[in-house]
Amino acid sequence: MGDTGGPAHAYVVKAEELPALYYLDDAHPRPDSLEWINRGTDQKLRRTTVEMLLRTLFAKVQTPSVQKLHDSAGLRASFKSERERERFSKAFLRARDEMARDRQHLVTAIFDQPEAATRAVTLLTVEGVSEDSISMLWRASEYLEEKYQRQKGYSPGSVAGAITGAGVAGAVLGVGVLMIPGLGPVAVAGALASSSIAPVAAVSSVIGATGGAIAKMLTDHDVDGVSATLYEREIKRGRIFLSVNTEVEELDSAEIRRLLVSQGGYMPGE
Numbered sequence: 517m518g519d520t521g522g523p524a525h526a527y528v529v530k531a532e533e534l535p536a537l538y539y540l541d542d543a544h545p546r547p548d549s550l551e552w553i554n555r556g557t558d559q560k561l562r563r564t565t566v567e568m569l570l571r572t573l574f575a576k577v578q579t580p581s582v583q584k585l586h587d588s589a590g591l592r593a594s595f596k597s598e599r600e601r602e603r604f605s606k607a608f609l610r611a612r613d614e615m616a617r618d619r620q621h622l623v624t625a626i627f628d629q630p631e632a633a634t635r636a637v638t639l640l641t642v643e644g645v646s647e648d649s650i651s652m653l654w655r656a657s658e659y660l661e662e663k664y665q666r667q668k669g670y671s672p673g674s675v676a677g678a679i680t681g682a683g684v685a686g687a688v689l690g691v692g693v694l695m696i697p698g699l700g701p702v703a704v705a706g707a708l709a710s711s712s713i714a715p716v717a718a719v720s721s722v723i724g725a726t727g728g729a730i731a732k733m734l735t736d737h738d739v740d741g742v743s744a745t746l747y748e749r750e751i752k753r754g755r756i757f758l759s760v761n762t763e764v765e766e767l768d769s770a771e772i773r774r775l776l777v778s779q780g781g782y783m784p785g786e
Contacts, residue, residue, distance in 0.1 A: 525601045528555060528590040529608065531573055535741025538732045539611035545600040547593035555590040574745050615741040621763040622738045623772045625781030626747065627756045630654075632780040636758060639775055649764040651708035651737065653730070653747075654756040656693050656701040696729050699752060707761065708737055746784040 527547075529537065552561040552569070561569070568582070569589050577583045595601040627633040633652065640650060691705045730751055734744035737759065747757050758781065762769045 523549075523592075523594045525595045525598050526592050527595070527601050527604055527608070528553065528592045530555070531569060531586055531589040531591070533612060534573065534591065535731065535735070535745050536608060536612040536615045538728060538735040538741055538744060539614040540607055541611075544607040545595060545604045547595055547604070549594045551592050553590055553592050554588050556588050561589065574742055615735075619738050619740050620769065622759055622761055623769050623776065624739055624743065624747070624757070624759040624783065625773075625776040626750045626784055627758060627779070627781055629780065630756060633756045633758055636776055636779040636781060639779065640760065640772075643775070644765075645760060645767065645772075646765065647706050649761045649767065650706040651759045651761070652703075652705040652757060653708060653733070653751060654703050655699065655751055655754055656703035699730075702730065702751070704733075708733075708759075743783070750784050 552566045553559060554561060565585065569585055572582050573586060577586065593604065595604060625636075627636065633654075637650060637652070641647075691703055692709045693701045693703050696702050728745070728748065730748040731741070731744040734747055734757070735741055738761075739747065739759070751757055758776065760767065760772045760776075762772060
């Protein structure tokens with residue numbers, strides 16, 4: 517991370533610190549250009565190499581060659597002036613510190629099947645957990661009714677009906693749909709539904725280059741940066757994200773985690 521022998525006024529983010537980009541404030545300077553490089557040789561990475569990097573970055577490393585790629589890759593951001601580069605550097609260091617904050621109050625899980633997520637939400641409500649503590653996120657196109665079409669002036673209720681008809685929990689949660697470029701409709705439910713639109717609309721040019729709109733949404737929701745990247749990958753594959761904020765009602769995090777796991781919830785990589 518830092519200066520390179522490449523273009524003037526450039527700043528390089530190590531691949532392993534990529535999730536810190538999701539924590540940048542909206543006022544940071546925007547780069548003129550972005551490119552993935554080998555930090556040791558200063559050479560631009562091929563497209564196929566970048567695709568492998570992003571596909572494997574936070575997964576369990578299987579080969580020495582992939583580990584070497586992770587260790588040497590960096591995202592180089594070039595700015596118009598040294599002043600802008602310095603401003604970005606300070607903003608990024610603050611973002612990196614923010615990423616490292618302890619976020620133990622949020623219990624999160626992925627579900628492979630909508631029925632399992634529905635059972636988990638039902639059990640949470642039976643245990644007295646309010647909808648203000650529960651959030652869900654999933655790729656809506658996977659579960660919308662076959663002939664569903666977004667209507668002009670649609671309401672969250674009408675969207676919820678179309679989605680819950682396919683078996684995704686939403687009957688007790690407010691549901692909305694966001695259109696994510698390159699991904700399509702993404703459904704958000706519960707506490708996350710009321711707070712997700714602005715962060716997605718404000719995704720910076722740096723984050724846009726990494727395709728991290730969902731991860732940005734999750735980090736604003738207090739999911740840590742690395743986990744958010746893993747969850748984004750799973751959501752794109754059609755799986756369902758569910759979280760419980762234990763701070764709202766002083767819930768027992770261990771008990772909530774056991775409940776989610778008992779219904780098939782898991783953390784990617786575990």
